[in-house]
Amino acid sequence: xxxxxxxxxxxxxxxxxxxxxxxxxxxxxxxxxxxxxxxxxxxxxxxxxxxxxxxxxxxxxxxxxxxxxxxxxxxxxxxxxxxxxxxxxxxxxxxxxxxxxxxxxxxxxxxxxxxxxxxxxxxxxxxxxxxxxxxxxxxxxxxxxxxxxxxxxxxxxxxxxxxxxxxxxxxxxxx
Numbered sequence: 001x002x003x004x005x006x007x008x009x010x011x012x013x014x015x016x017x018x019x020x021x022x023x024x025x026x027x028x029x030x031x032x033x034x035x036x037x038x039x040x041x042x043x044x045x046x047x048x049x050x051x052x053x054x055x056x057x058x059x060x061x062x063x064x065x066x067x068x069x070x071x072x073x074x075x076x077x078x079x080x081x082x083x084x085x086x087x088x089x090x091x092x093x094x095x096x097x098x099x100x101x102x103x104x105x106x107x108x109x110x111x112x113x114x115x116x117x118x119x120x121x122x123x124x125x126x127x128x129x130x131x132x133x134x135x136x137x138x139x140x141x142x143x144x145x146x147x148x149x150x151x152x153x154x155x156x157x158x159x160x161x162x163x164x165x166x167x168x169x170x171x172x173x174x175x
Contacts, residue, residue: 016093017103017174024104028111032144033118036127043129054135061128061141075124082117086110100174101159101166109152115145 043049043060050057064075089110096102119126128141142150159166 021103021107024107025111028148032115039129057131059131062125064125075120079120101169105155108148112145112149
């Protein structure tokens with residue numbers, strides 16, 4: 001579609017996929033908070049349970065920092081920063097136009113940001129519980145919100161590297 005074609009298209013056809021964006025964010029938030037509530041009800045902080053041998057374990061972690069536990073004990077600061085990020089995600093989605101690909105990516109990002117924000121404001125830390133690795137070689141402990149954020153980042157990086165990817169996906173599933 002050319003710029004002239006897009007300008008001639010009714011504005012409703014170019015509007016963002018708000019229901020998908022908000023719905024996906026809501027699903028991420030609900031799954032994130034339910035898994036964290038289950039963990040808090042059944043585990044003590046620091047408790048570890050092997051799920052798939054030593055490869056996948058559940059461990060009740062309390063992350064009072066930011067990404068990968070950096071800058072500990074700054075929950076209020078990160079809560080305020082997260083509110084700003086949430087606002088930026090929503091504003092970007094509003095300006096991004098009708099892209100299914102971006103609505104999915106940004107919906108995942110929004111859900112993850114809000115899921116961890118709820119923890120920071122409610123508890124003063126983020127509940128992390130998935131621990132993957134082999135022996136002493138471990139990845140950082142994470143949660144459902146972190147997984148959604150990571151998936152969104154991968155999708156956004158992919159479209160940054162291959163800009164036509166969003167158009168291909170949109171044409172295939174939203175055309």
